[in-house]
Amino acid sequence: MQGKLVRKKIGESAFMNSVTEPKFKSDRISLCLVTPIEKETATVNALVPFVLRKGCKSCPDFTKLNQKLAEMYGAILDADVAKHGDKQIIEVSIQFTDDRYAIGGENMTETAAKLLSDLVFEPNFDENGHFPEIDLELEREFLIDTIESDLNDKRVYAIGKALGLVFENEPFGVKRYGYVEDAKAITADSLSETWKNLVETSRIEIFFAGPGDSGIAEKVFEKRISALERKPVSSEPFEIVDYSPFKEAEETMNIVQGKLVMVFRMGAPKTEKEKNAARVLSALYGGTAFSKLFMNVREKMSLCYYADSHFERGSGIMIVDCGIEFENREKAQKEIINQLELVAKGEFTDEEFADTKGAILNSLGSVGDTLYSVEGWYMSGIVEENIITPEEDKKAIEAVTKEEVMKAAEKAKLAAVFFLKGGEN
Amino acid sequence: MSLEMKKIESKRLGDCYYKVEHPSGLTILMAPMKGFSTAYAMFGTAYGSIDTCIKTAENGEFRKLPEGIAHYLEHKLFESEECSAFGRYAKTGANANAFTAFDRTAYLFACSDKFEESIEILLDFVTHPYFTPETVAKEQGIIGQEIRMYDDSADWRVLFNLLGALYHKNPVKIDIAGTVESIAEITSDLLYDCYNTFYNLHNMVLTVAGNFDMDSVLKAADKVLKPAEEFYLERAVCDEPDEVVQNYVEQHLPVSVPMFNIGFKGKTGTEAENFRGSILDEIFVGALCDDYTKVYRELYDEGIINATFGSEVFCGRDYISIFLSGESREPEKVYNRLKEEFEHLLEHGIPKDVFACAQRSVYGHYMRSSERVTGVATTLFNCHFPGVDMYELLEIAANATPESVIERVKSTYCAENSALSVIKP
Numbered sequence: 001m002q003g004k005l006v007r008k009k010i011g012e013s014a015f016m017n018s019v020t021e022p023k024f025k026s027d028r029i030s031l032c033l034v035t036p037i038e039k040e041t042a043t044v045n046a047l048v049p050f051v052l053r054k055g056c057k058s059c060p061d062f063t064k065l066n067q068k069l070a071e072m073y074g075a076i077l078d079a080d081v082a083k084h085g086d087k088q089i090i091e092v093s094i095q096f097t098d099d100r101y102a103i104g105g106e107n108m109t110e111t112a113a114k115l116l117s118d119l120v121f122e123p124n125f126d127e128n129g130h131f132p133e134i135d136l137e138l139e140r141e142f143l144i145d146t147i148e149s150d151l152n153d154k155r156v157y158a159i160g161k162a163l164g165l166v167f168e169n170e171p172f173g174v175k176r177y178g179y180v181e182d183a184k185a186i187t188a189d190s191l192s193e194t195w196k197n198l199v200e201t202s203r204i205e206i207f208f209a210g211p212g213d214s215g216i217a218e219k220v221f222e223k224r225i226s227a228l229e230r231k232p233v234s235s236e237p238f239e240i241v242d243y244s245p246f247k248e249a250e251e252t253m254n255i256v257q258g259k260l261v262m263v264f265r266m267g268a269p270k271t272e273k274e275k276n277a278a279r280v281l282s283a284l285y286g287g288t289a290f291s292k293l294f295m296n297v298r299e300k301m302s303l304c305y306y307a308d309s310h311f312e313r314g315s316g317i318m319i320v321d322c323g324i325e326f327e328n329r330e331k332a333q334k335e336i337i338n339q340l341e342l343v344a345k346g347e348f349t350d351e352e353f354a355d356t357k358g359a360i361l362n363s364l365g366s367v368g369d370t371l372y373s374v375e376g377w378y379m380s381g382i383v384e385e386n387i388i389t390p391e392e393d394k395k396a397i398e399a400v401t402k403e404e405v406m407k408a409a410e411k412a413k414l415a416a417v418f419f420l421k422g423g424e425n
Numbered sequence: 426m427s428l429e430m431k432k433i434e435s436k437r438l439g440d441c442y443y444k445v446e447h448p449s450g451l452t453i454l455m456a457p458m459k460g461f462s463t464a465y466a467m468f469g470t471a472y473g474s475i476d477t478c479i480k481t482a483e484n485g486e487f488r489k490l491p492e493g494i495a496h497y498l499e500h501k502l503f504e505s506e507e508c509s510a511f512g513r514y515a516k517t518g519a520n521a522n523a524f525t526a527f528d529r530t531a532y533l534f535a536c537s538d539k540f541e542e543s544i545e546i547l548l549d550f551v552t553h554p555y556f557t558p559e560t561v562a563k564e565q566g567i568i569g570q571e572i573r574m575y576d577d578s579a580d581w582r583v584l585f586n587l588l589g590a591l592y593h594k595n596p597v598k599i600d601i602a603g604t605v606e607s608i609a610e611i612t613s614d615l616l617y618d619c620y621n622t623f624y625n626l627h628n629m630v631l632t633v634a635g636n637f638d639m640d641s642v643l644k645a646a647d648k649v650l651k652p653a654e655e656f657y658l659e660r661a662v663c664d665e666p667d668e669v670v671q672n673y674v675e676q677h678l679p680v681s682v683p684m685f686n687i688g689f690k691g692k693t694g695t696e697a698e699n700f701r702g703s704i705l706d707e708i709f710v711g712a713l714c715d716d717y718t719k720v721y722r723e724l725y726d727e728g729i730i731n732a733t734f735g736s737e738v739f740c741g742r743d744y745i746s747i748f749l750s751g752e753s754r755e756p757e758k759v760y761n762r763l764k765e766e767f768e769h770l771l772e773h774g775i776p777k778d779v780f781a782c783a784q785r786s787v788y789g790h791y792m793r794s795s796e797r798v799t800g801v802a803t804t805l806f807n808c809h810f811p812g813v814d815m816y817e818l819l820e821i822a823a824n825a826t827p828e829s830v831i832e833r834v835k836s837t838y839c840a841e842n843s844a845l846s847v848i849k850p
Contacts, residue, residue, distance in 0.1 A: 023460030025438075025796040050732075062725075066717040067782050074786030097789055134726065142731045145752060148681035152579050253679050257573035289511040289521065299509075302566030305574055323574050355515035362518030365537025366463040369635070370797055 003368060005378050005387065010218065011225035013232035014204035017382060018214035019374050025101055027210025028371040029113060029217055030093035031120050034383055035202040036235045037088035037171050043143070043178025044186050044194045046081040049090050050139040051131045051191065053079035056118040068115070072108060073097040077119075084383045085314025086171040086238040090198060092120050095371065098211050113217035117224045121199065130188040131195075140186055147177045154259050154420060159321060162261035162418035165247040171238050172315035201233045205382055209374045240316040242268035247416045252423040258326045259420040262336060264318040266311070267411035272386075275313055276396050277404035281412075282311035282318050284356040284405065285343055291356070292339040292348070297322060303332050314384070318412060326421045333417065344409035346402065353402055360397050364390045428643065435816035437823070438795055442805065442815065443639065449650035450626035454805045455642060456634040458798060462537045464637040465802040468547050469531030469630060471810045472623035474601040475742070476528075478661035481622050487661050490619060491610040492596075493568075493603015496525040498616050500564050501556055502532070510550040519543040527597050528742040531806060535799070541641045544633070548649040554620045556613035565608065572602050579680045579848045583750070587686040587846035590674040594663040597744045626653035632805035635798035663743070667692055667842055673757075675847040684848045685756035687763060691745040691837040700811035703740040704787065704821040705833040710736045710747055711783030712775045712830070713766055720766045729755045742810075745837065760845040767840040775827040788822040795819075 003021055010016045035045065059065045069075045075096035082089040096112045099105070126132060150157050160175070167173025206221050208214040243265045269275045286293035286309030293307040307322035324332050342348070367377045367390040381387040388396075428448075434441040442456035474495050480487045503510040503523070514521045519536035521543075532551050536543050575581045588598040602608070633642055669690055691706075693699060714721050714736065724730040734751035753759050775783070794800035801815075808815045 021460070023458070023796070026793050063717060063719070063722045066715075067778070070711075070715070070717045070782035070786045072785075072789075073792065074789030095793075097792060101792060138725070138728055138731075141728060145682050145731065149752075151679060151681045152684070154577050154679075255577045255679065257570065257577050288515070290509075290515040294511075298567060299563075302563055303570075305567055305571040323570055325570070325573075352515075355518070358518035359515070359520070362537050362539075363520060366535060369461050369463045 005389070006214075007387070008218070010222040011204065011228070012230035014225045014230070015382075016206050016208070016214070016218045016221060017378060018208040018218075019378065020211070020214060021209065021368070021374070022211045024098070024210050024371055026095055026097050026371065027109060027112070027208065027212040028093060028095040028375060029116055030091055030207045030375060030379070031116055032205040032207070032379065033090040033198045033202040034087055034205055035090070035198060037083060037086055037174045039174050041194070042088060042174050043182035044190055045088055045090060045198065046177045047139060047143050047183070047186060047191060048195050048198060049079035049081055049092055050142060051135045052092055052119050052123060053077065054132070054135045054139070055124045057122040057124055058118045059115070060124040072111065073102070075112065081176060083174075083176045084380060087383055089383065090202075092116060100211070107216075109212040109216045110220065113220040117220055121224055121228065123195065125192065128188070130192050133188065136186070136188055136191060140183055143177060144180050144183045147175070147180055147183065154253070154255055154257075155321065155323070158259035158261045158418055158420045159319060161249065161251065161420070162263050162319070162416050165249055165416040165418060166244065166263045166265070166317065167315070170241065200229060200231050203232060205379070207375050207379055209371045240268040240270070241265070243413055244415050246414060248418075250419045250421060252421055254424065255420065255422050257323045258329060258422065259321065259323055260329060260332055261319065261321045261418045262333070262414060263416045264320070264340075264412040265415040266316050266318055266408065267413070268316050269408070272396060273404070274408070276400050277408040278311045278318065279313075280356060280360065280397065280400045281343065281405045281408040282309045283360055284348060284352065285309050285340060285409070286320055288356060288359050290352070292343060293320070293322075293336065296339055297332060297335050301331070301335060303328050303335075307332075307336070317415070329419055329421075337414070340409055340412060344406055344412075346406045350402070353405070357397055357400070361394050364394050364397070433814060433816065435819070437819060438792070438816070440795055445643065447643075447646050447650065448652060449646065450653035450656075451646065451650060452630050452809065453642060453646060454630065454632045454809065455639050456801045456805060457637065457639060458635050458801065461635045461798055463535055463798045464537075464540045464633065464635040465533065465535045465798045466544055466547055466631065466633045467531045467533040467802050467806045468551050469529055469806060470623050471528065471628050471742075472530050472619075473526050473528040474599060475596040476623065476660060477596045477599070479622065480659040480661070481657060483657060491603065491615070492599050492607040493601070494611055494615065494619055495530055496602045497564065497568060497608055497611050498619055499523050499525045499530050500568060501561065501616060502551060502554060504560055505550060505553060505555045510546060513546045513550070514543065517543045517546065525601055527601065527744075529810065537636070540637045541645070544637075544642055545645040545649060548631070548645055551624070552649060554617065554624075556616045558613050561611065561613045561616065568602060568608055569605050572600070572605055572608075575600070575602065577678075579678050579684055582676055582678060583684050583686045583846050583848045586674045586676055587688045587748070587844060590671050590844035590846060591669050591688050591690045591746060592744070593666055593670055595665045595744055596663070597741070622658060625656045626650060627656040628658065630806060630809040632802045632809070634801035634805065665693070667839070669842055669844045672844050673847075674844065675849055677849050680848055680850050682752045683754060683756055683850065684752055685750065685759065686846045687749040687760050687843065688846070689747040689767065689838050689840065689843045691747070693743045693745055696742045696811040697813055699740045699745045700808070700813050701817070701821055702833055702837060703738040703745065704818055705825055705830045706738045706745070706747055706837070707787045708780075708783045708822065708825055709770070709775075709830050709834045710738065710749070711786055712779050713770060714749065714763060715783065715786065717782045718779060720762065724759055724762060729753050729758055747838065756845060756847050764840045764843065771831060771835055771840075774831055777827065780827045780830075784822060784825055788819065791819045791822060
């Protein structure tokens with residue numbers, strides 16, 4: 001089934017997903033451990049992919065491992081943690097040249113699948129059943145640096161602060177890489193216990209995309225997973241809050257441009273229809289180069305270079321942010337609110353509405369054209385347990401009405417404002 | 426009109442593209458790609474931020490242009506008397522953008538539908554400038570905010586501080602967007618002047634890749650493009666010494682961990698020599714410090730580099746350098762160790778096994794870029810101005826030997842001609 005998702009159960013709460021596409025020249029396999037995001041475990045979970053990346057029983061030496069990848073025509077091994085709604089995802093992926101382009105006709109798929117499986121399920125434990133001491137030390141330091149690196153990009157930093165105001169006690173507010181204090185407290189015992197627990201209890205999702213034979217990879221993973229002791233824990237999805245009391249904060253930093261972030265609660269859109277209306281609203285409002293925010297806050301008032309809005313399906317909020325002169329804060333904030341009110345009153349033309357949908361449809365048409373976007377598209381559906389094709393999504397977007405968008409705008413309520421301004425801190 | 430269409434093939438990849446010299450003077454490069462839904466088009470000129478001193482008649486005199494004017498022109502070209510180009514693209518759903526680099530400017534779009542309309546918009550708006558004193562004045566605020574955004578960006582500052590340390594005269598050290606002061610000098614007359622000089626079709630290229638019909642590109646070109654006038658342009662040659670300005674530069678910005686960029690300054694050859702040579706330089710850099718080398722491992726285990734460490738060969742019309750970047754609490758130590766290793770490799774050559782890793786990685790990188798629509802259009806675009814065939818890049822990587830790499834690097838670089846740029850908290 002070319003280009004279509006094939007999903008198959010290969011173990012207790014373990015699934016093999018594949019999209020076969022002969023047009024690509026490389027294949028990508030990702031192994032994801034999906035678990036509820038919780039403040040207590042987020043940090044130690046985030047360290048797991050970093051230590052897994054360092055080696056495994058079959059290839060314990062980090063340098064040898066990297067040599068092996070380089071010899072596979074520069075195969076790319078990624079290990080990271082992601083956040084999706086109320087889930088945390090520990091992901092290790094390998095992208096490699098397909099068998100057809102290997103000079104010696106090597107079986108790249110089998111080699112890559114085995115290596116990935118070894119890295120995740122057969123770590124290089126020492127005689128005490130721990131990850132090597134040096135890996136714990138170095139990667140814990142790197143985790144702390146990664147947590148703190150939010151500061152390096154002021155836009156990211158300001159958005160993080162604004163979300164912190166909104167989601168004080170909700171799982172959506174838990175930070176992707178966790179917290180410095182928790183990272184410092186990680187021990188050899190707690191780390192290996194966490195790995196054991198993740199392998200035992202989390203949902204395992206394997207994703208294969210590319211021209212290669214996913215069946216070869218499937219055999220490798222099925223065999224390995226059947227040998228695991230699995231006790232999957234299912235969790236109830238977190239209920240999205242409709243509204244929360246307004247909060248506001250400011251911070252001073254030695255910078256030259258102010259960063260304004262405004263977060264809106266959307267009244268907890270639950271149905272697909274409501275979520276799609278919020279998506280179209282966000283695009284119309286600040287998601288394109290002909291949107292309300294772009295045309296007014298940037299083009300008409302020349303206040304900023306960027307003023308964007310973005311709807312987050314998983315947590316049901318809309319984020320607006322822009323970079324401005326410090327003294328223009330009031331002016332910008334007022335106009336951002338004003339534009340949303342105008343949309344709620346239906347002050348947008350049929351043409352703007354149709355063009356906005358056109359932009360969304362056009363980008364949906366490109367989902368199948370990179371391995372990365374194919375995986376990203378289906379994995380978010382898989383994690384949300386609501387798998388649809390880009391074509392089905394196109395139909396749903398087409399069906400959104402002007403009234404639904406107005407309604408979505410009306411339901412939007414400002415939940416938090418964060419402003420990062422210049423000066424001595 | 427029937428045009429000669431030259432087919433260029435790669436046996437290694439099983440791919441091909443077509444080259445047309447359009448009677449208007451424009452070179453058109455097209456790579457239809459089976460199975461893809463997206464089309465990606467780039468229309469651009471060999472004009473960038475470094476073109477600050479020019480002569481447009483053989484017996485004329487050299488003139489200086491304000492810093493940042495190429496980038497300003499890129500912003501303003503999106504406007505016309507009736508409707509902005511973004512407004513026109515809104516009707517087709519295409520995702521459009523543009524960028525100004527050191528030695529080129531490009532206008533681009535991606536779409537999965539209505540390609541015929543979008544390609545016509547692209548060719549039309551780029552060939553029809555419209556600037557008035559009012560529209561030019563309006564952009565000061567927007568670009569002013571873009572410049573401020575970069576002033577706060579540690580990634581951007583660490584790079585431009587490095588360029589300032591490496592280059593005495595080469596305008597590559599000037600910020601692409603200029604400064605708030607330099608852009609204040611820009612007038613509509615000056616924009617027309619630059620436009621008429623650099624946006625001559627003989628100085629431009631159109632590249633298209635992915636899902637499109639080649640006839641529709643040629644039809645749009647026939648319809649929109651008028652034969653270009655004769656083209657004469659001389660750029661002031663800067664006589665840049667081999668030595669650097671200073672070996673060390675630092676700046677304090679709010680960041681979590683110190684960031685560094687190391688630059689090894691190369692002797693420039695012709696644009697084509699730089700471009701071809703950069704592939705061998707990439708193999709050298711891999712052998713110098715990629716994650717499969719001993720040096721990488723040592724620095725990593727000492728905890729003075731982490732997974733953010735990376736490399737890049739920075740090359741263009743009259744500049745070439747090797748850049749290494751990352752986070753480190755001891756950047757001087759990293760710099761000194763890499764300088765030593767640089768000299769060691771030049772003296773003792775590259776070990777066979779390390780060379781195999783480096784060569785295969787670079788080869789895999791170029792091979793994988795041929796499976797992405799954006800990758801193919803971008804590579805075609807980048808190869809055009811130096812006059813290099815896109816498929817040659819892969820052959821250069823495949824045919825490299827440890828000896829050819831060392832010979833190239835010896836004739837271009839010297840470990841002493843280098844600098845370290847650091848951003849400290």
